[in-house]
């Protein structure tokens with residue numbers, strides 16, 4: 001039976017393009033043969049109306065503020081699951097049985113150490129290097145250590161590389177933090193869960209026993225869950241594009257880290273906290289809201305707005321709840337930054353400009369306050385985002401490699417430069 005199609009008419013020539021339906025969400029017009037049939041490209045900088053792939057991993061409904069991972073709502077996963085369970089779900093497509101979960105946790109735990117030579121990489125950086133610069137370098141360098149898991153055509157090697165990335169990112173992130181503050185590295189401990197192990201590697205010192213606060217560890221684990229994957233965002237698309245050339249998984253993840261660093265993307269949590277600190281007090285909020293609305297002022301409210309969510313980011317609501325839990329546990333519930341954030345959110349959600357442009361707080365708006373309360377400097381915020389997003393990048397990378405439709409990504413362009421012209425000798429210029 002002929003499927004649905006769309007008719008495109010260009011210069012009096014009409015072509016039929018197949019329309020494909022997913023399980024939920026918008027249909028797509030398959031334009032793969034458009035250029036061949038019409039000699040025309042489509043044009044969509046920023047890919048606001050372009051689907052780059054088929055995927056079963058994450059579904060977002062921006063108008064309804066819905067986020068599903070393999071069909072499970074983020075609210076349920078964040079409340080009832082743990083991060084490694086979400087990692088298993090993203091990688092394998094189903095929630096693990098008890099036995100599968102025990103095995104997966106054991107496999108991840110026993111990949112948390114990095115090659116001892118890795119510690120020498122850090123000594124090449126200045127102590128005040130931004131930890132994201134360190135992470136770009138060190139994660140890319142993993143390619144130089146794990147030659148036995150870079151054959152992307154071997155599903156076993158792909159899964160080993162996937163587990164290594166998930167397991168080693170906390171260790172490398174903690175090493176980047178310790179190096180940044182001039183403290184000795186702390187090795188992972190196999191008797192700690194994923195989030196507790198990370199907090200221990202960051203905040204333990206050789207001089208005394210460090211007891212992880214279980215409330216803070218649970219909050220850290222939930223923050224990892226909220227940042228795990230998010231459909232075809234900029235950094236995930238970067239990982240997919242890098243992987244489409246056959247590059248090894250460590251190099252692809254390093255490319256994703258580089259893209260995430262931007263303040264319009266994963267760097268927004270650092271930028272949002274710096275913005276709240278710059279505003280400083282509630283009475284200065286109107287001045288900054290006016291700047292954000294001024295077309296001639298490049299200032300934007302960091303932590304607000306989203307390409308897809310034109311409703312409240314469901315992660316932001318859970319993040320806000322976690323923020324209150326952490327601040328209450330630490331006795332900071334009157335944190336002035338939180339007061340500024342709450343008042344800024346109230347004003348923005350009632351201001352006609354933000355309502356008309358559907359600008360709601362996104363996940364980055366509250367995460368910074370929480371991470372600061374947990375003891376991290378702002379320079380580490382995007383590193384934590386990258387740590388959590390690694391599983392999403394890896395799951396999407398595996399899906400891309402296994403997708404028979406995927407080939408090397410190679411967009412075209414609308415050329416607006418000079419037509420052909422002849423060389424002019426310098427004596428005649």
Ligand code: SDX
Nearest residue numbers: 230233264265266268292300301302303304305306307357
């Ligand atoms: C993440 O893609 C993902 O899924 C990303 C992410 C993930 O999990 O991977 O969700 C994580 O990156 C969240 C977003 C974090 N970034 C920020 O908080 C930075 C501030 N936000 C903006 O830079 C912006 O909202 C973006 C980048 C998030 C979205 O940009 P778009 O979709 O390209 O929208 P736009 O820039 O075209 O803005 C639409 C309008 C514009 O006004 P007009 O030109 O139409 O008049 O809204 C305005 C913008 O000026 N606008 C803002 C604003 N964000 C958009 N005005 C003031 N403050 C803001 N924050």
